[in-house]
Amino acid sequence: MSLKTAIKSKITNHYISKEQMHEEYLNIKDLPSASFSPLSDEEKKSAIQQWGGVQIMSSFKELEVFKHYNGFDSRYLSHYLYLPLVARTLNNYHYTKFFENKGLLDYLCKSGICFPKSFVRRIDNEYYDADMQQIDYSDAIKILADKDVLIVKDSVDSAGGKSVSKLNLADINGEERAEVIKREFGSRKSDFVVQECVRQSKTMARFNENSVNTLRITTLYLNGDATVCNTVLRFGKPHMMADNWGLGGILCGVAADGRLRRTGYDIRLNPFTECNGIPFEETVISELPEIIPVILATHKESFSLCKFIGWDVCIAEDGTPCVIEVNSSQPGIFGEQLCNGPIFGERTQEVIEYIKTKPFVYNRALVRF
Numbered sequence: 001m002s003l004k005t006a007i008k009s010k011i012t013n014h015y016i017s018k019e020q021m022h023e024e025y026l027n028i029k030d031l032p033s034a035s036f037s038p039l040s041d042e043e044k045k046s047a048i049q050q051w052g053g054v055q056i057m058s059s060f061k062e063l064e065v066f067k068h069y070n071g072f073d074s075r076y077l078s079h080y081l082y083l084p085l086v087a088r089t090l091n092n093y094h095y096t097k098f099f100e101n102k103g104l105l106d107y108l109c110k111s112g113i114c115f116p117k118s119f120v121r122r123i124d125n126e127y128y129d130a131d132m133q134q135i136d137y138s139d140a141i142k143i144l145a146d147k148d149v150l151i152v153k154d155s156v157d158s159a160g161g162k163s164v165s166k167l168n169l170a171d172i173n174g175e176e177r178a179e180v181i182k183r184e185f186g187s188r189k190s191d192f193v194v195q196e197c198v199r200q201s202k203t204m205a206r207f208n209e210n211s212v213n214t215l216r217i218t219t220l221y222l223n224g225d226a227t228v229c230n231t232v233l234r235f236g237k238p239h240m241m242a243d244n245w246g247l248g249g250i251l252c253g254v255a256a257d258g259r260l261r262r263t264g265y266d267i268r269l270n271p272f273t274e275c276n277g278i279p280f281e282e283t284v285i286s287e288l289p290e291i292i293p294v295i296l297a298t299h300k301e302s303f304s305l306c307k308f309i310g311w312d313v314c315i316a317e318d319g320t321p322c323v324i325e326v327n328s329s330q331p332g333i334f335g336e337q338l339c340n341g342p343i344f345g346e347r348t349q350e351v352i353e354y355i356k357t358k359p360f361v362y363n364r365a366l367v368r369f
Contacts, residue, residue: 012362016084021059023079027334028061035269036061037068050074050348053356054081066337069269075342077333084362087330089355090222090307099303099328103155103193107132111301113294114322116151116195119143123155123191140185144194145169145177151198152184155191164242166197198322201315203285204235207275211236211243214312214324215254215288218331219299220347222307222354226296229343230336233260233285234312235275245335252280253339258288265338291321303328307354 039047039060048057051074062078077086099108103123106115120140121128127140135143144150148170154163165184169177204213213235220229231254234243243249245267252264252272262281264272273280295311303309303326310331312324333343344351 016362019084020080023083024059024061027079028065030267031065031269035068036064038064039067039072043067043072043074046072046074047076051077051081051352053352054085057081062334065269069338070341073342075344075348076337077343077348079334082333083330085360086351086355087308088362089358089360090351091329092305093329096306096328097156099306099326101155101191102153102325103191105323105326109298109302111298113298114316114320116198116322116324118193118195119147119150120194121155121191122185122188122193125191137185141178141181144181145174147196149197150181151195152188152192153195154188155193157190163192166241198314198324199317201287201317201319203287204315206278207233207235208238208240208243210238211240211249212314212324213243214314215285215291216251216332216336217292217295217311217313218333218336218343219296219309219311220307220344220351221299221304221309222347222350226300227347228256228292228296229308229345229347230333230340231256231288232336232339233264237266238276245332250275251335251339254285254288256289256292258285259283260285261339265335267335269338285315287315287319287321291315294321295323298323 044060047060047063051057057080059078059080062080063072063076066073066076099105103118103121106118109115118130120143127135127137129135129143148168150167150169152165152167167180167184169180172180198212200212207213213233216232216234217228218230220227233252233254234245234249236243236249240248245251248266250264250266250272253261255261260280260283262273264280266272291313295313299309306328308331310327312327314322314324316322337343342348
């Protein structure tokens with residue numbers, strides 16, 4: 001090994017180690033101390049053997065949380081390995097970040113699945129209509145001024161619903177509408193998309209009618225086989241406008257037949273067994289068995305470059321599944337595993353073998369689209 005290669009390798013390993021510790025810290029920093037059950041020496045050895053093909057583990061904090069709530073299983077994946085090693089190998093960010101652009105999803109994906117309709121998109125400071133035909137600023141305002149309700153969100157790097165605005169224009173006239181839209185445009189510093197407001201089904205609204213509640217369906221497409229790894233229901237607590245777990249929402253695991261698990265959790269791991277008087281373990285999302293084949297087919301047909309995807313799926317008021325967002329680089333795994341067990345389940349070793357044979361290039365700067 002040349003001196004230049006050795007130095008480069010040392011620097012890379014340094015940054016990988018920093019990212020590993022940082023990502024693990026973000027997941028456990030606010031958890032109560034009672035959430036951790038230390039691993040025995042035998043359990044640590046088992047975890048090291050399980051994941052040794054990726055990297056030798058030296059931290060087990062997330063596994064301690066999973067053990068406390070669900071019992072020990074060496075297949076649990078912690079962020080110490082997930083980011084940057086597993087996620088970057090399964091999903092090459094040079095390609096997969098492109099599919100996270102919310103302004104392009106309904107244009108790029110032609111598999112037949114529903115996405116919220118985009119009325120106007122701002123991409124690279126230029127405006128495009130629903131058919132990706134370039135328009136000017138005034139045309140963009142005109143297109144939107146006759147809509148009663150609009151959803152505006154940043155196209156990229158807008159995780160957690162932090163950039164989402166809802167514009168209610170029904171009770172104001174045309175000139176006032178235009179001014180509201182112009183102010184919203186002026187407040188946005190990056191690319192954004194203006195979409196229809198999806199009305200959710202009664203099935204989903206019963207948990208919280210103020211938030212658009214979604215199913216996070218996580219799928220793996222590896223070696224030609226697409227399967228569901230995990231499904232959780234996400235909804236906001238009373239009066240919350242967002243369903244996002246990181247903003248205080250609740251996650252509850254969902255079985256393949258649509259039946260909810262007994263217990264859901266918020267980001268501080270407070271347990272919940274019901275919401276709005278609805279007991280989780282007595283509740284079934286009956287649409288799920290019909291949604292799963294559509295999601296798996298879409299993964300294979302339109303997103304085959306992405307091996308591991310988290311789909312945020314709303315059920316519209318007519319019962320149609322509508323994909324609100326695609327997480328195609330590093331979908332969440334912590335809450336998902338807490339609710340349903342090891343993220344890759346029976347395919348864990350298959351994932352490890354894939355990672356062992358796949359060249360790994362660590363690129364700290366993600367490609368932005």
